[in-house]
Amino acid sequence: MVISLRQQREAPRGRHTPKLWSVWIVAPLALLVVAALSLVVFHYVYGLLSHPTSTQKPRKPVDINDVIKTTVTVLTLMGAVLAGIYAYRKQLLAEGDAHRADASQLADRYTTAAEQLGHEQAAVRLAGVYALARLADDWEEQRQVCIDVLCAYLRMPYQPDPSAEGHKIGEREVRLTVISIIRDHLRHPDATTAWSTYALDFTGATLDGGDFSQCHFRGPVSFNNATLSGGEVRFGNASIGEGTVSFEGATIRSGVDIEWGPLPQPPRA
Template sequence: MAVSLRRKREAPRGRYTPNLWPVWIVAPVALIAAGALGWVIYHYAYDHFAQSAADQEPPKPVNINDPLKATVTALTLIGAVLAGLYAYRKQLLAEGDAHRADASQLADRYTTAAEQLGHDQAAVRLAGVYALARLADDWAEQRQVCIDVLCAYLRMPYEPDPTAPEHKAGEQEVRQTIIRVIRDHLQEPDVPTAWCEYNFDFTGAVFDGGSFSTSHFRGIVTFAGAEFSGGTVDFAGAEFSGGTVVFHGARFSGGTVTFDGAEFSGGTVDFHGARFSDGTVSFDSAKFSGGTVDFFGAEFSGGTVDFPGATFSGTSFDWGPVPVPAGA
């Protein structure tokens, strides 16, 4: 018997069902405890009333109803407290069940959205993008994970040329939708569903268009090794504050990448080893205040990189052994 009870009490932690003693054990123990407590209270009350009666002139006998009333009152108060504790415990258990149900539902939504993103049909992948974005809004604890999945999709191999054998129909629309969803969540930093404080990893991603304009980036944003091969990638009016923006080894081989009116305040902007071979990269009227901008080892073999109207205050620039672009 003792071994069986001990095994029940040593049940693995993390189980959902409360590990309680059997009723046939708890009930007798509770009755014995209540009786013992009532006996102690009664004798304490009797001694108190007996002492009070003896101190009177002339001494009076103890009214037996007085200690009985005091005992019943004390036991009732204790019972009320225990009942309140029991109700509180039930509430905690109910809230725990609700929390686990919510977590299970959110996990199911995550699984479904991830499966949709891997579907062969572009329309289903689009549904997965929106489903994952809604899940990120509802699931703050795992919001970074949802963001990481969207970024990972953009990092997957992508052939933008529609005539190439590897090109997938509708893939550009899916990728543009991901960029648009991310941008929409970076517009208002103070709303509860904003993603501004989170990290974004676009390492090695291929961009042939998309807008991050007027976005607020406050975490680590990585475009290391990314390829900007066509279209327009728009960072106009974006704010990069305090975090790290990495374009280390990025390749600008076509199209236009504009940082017009963008603000870089604090942190580090790293174009170390970036290659500018075609297209246009514009920092027109961009503002650099504080922090470090690193172009060390960058290669300028074609295209245009210019800084007309850009302002610099308290910013450390490292151009390395390369010619300084126009306007810098």
């Protein structure tokens, strides 16, 4: 995932300079076009002004100064329209550059947060969790990706027993922080940064604590084959809404105190 986002970030940085003609070719061509256009407009205006005078007796000559003034006015208006089109195109290009710069900056933030999540020190991992949550709020296009990374972190192998091999100091605090951040984004489903309608995948995760009370699940949520052990996991007053929450194969080991809301209760081991 880090690689794919990095490729998306680096793609706009390639050379996309158009192959322009030399100015010594463009300038004479532009002058020729302007001269031809001026001649066409001049004859057209001359014809328009000479038509009323052709019916007069005796025939009144056309004032050449009026023809020139009218031609210049028409060419000026055409130039103003072309200048407006050019300015609009330039603005679109500037907005595109700004969008690509924003996307590149957001991708850099994602890469940094993902690297922090894999750090050995718990404090750095905590910083990565908060950074990824802030990024999800700022980057709606890739919000699901950020949520998937946080859920994937909870699905990673975890040893809650401090005396067991593979136990990481401070890891429980990091995981509880991930759960609390997810919970906070599920409690206000109408907020612009709510995660209620996004997919949450806790399949096979080991949760030894966490509070999902008052959460609103409006998207697909999976606790399939998850293990709840060694702490208190709460679902009080949680609501499913239009979403689906699955606990197929989930296990609750002894010593776990769970407060159930309207969610289905998984089997106890």
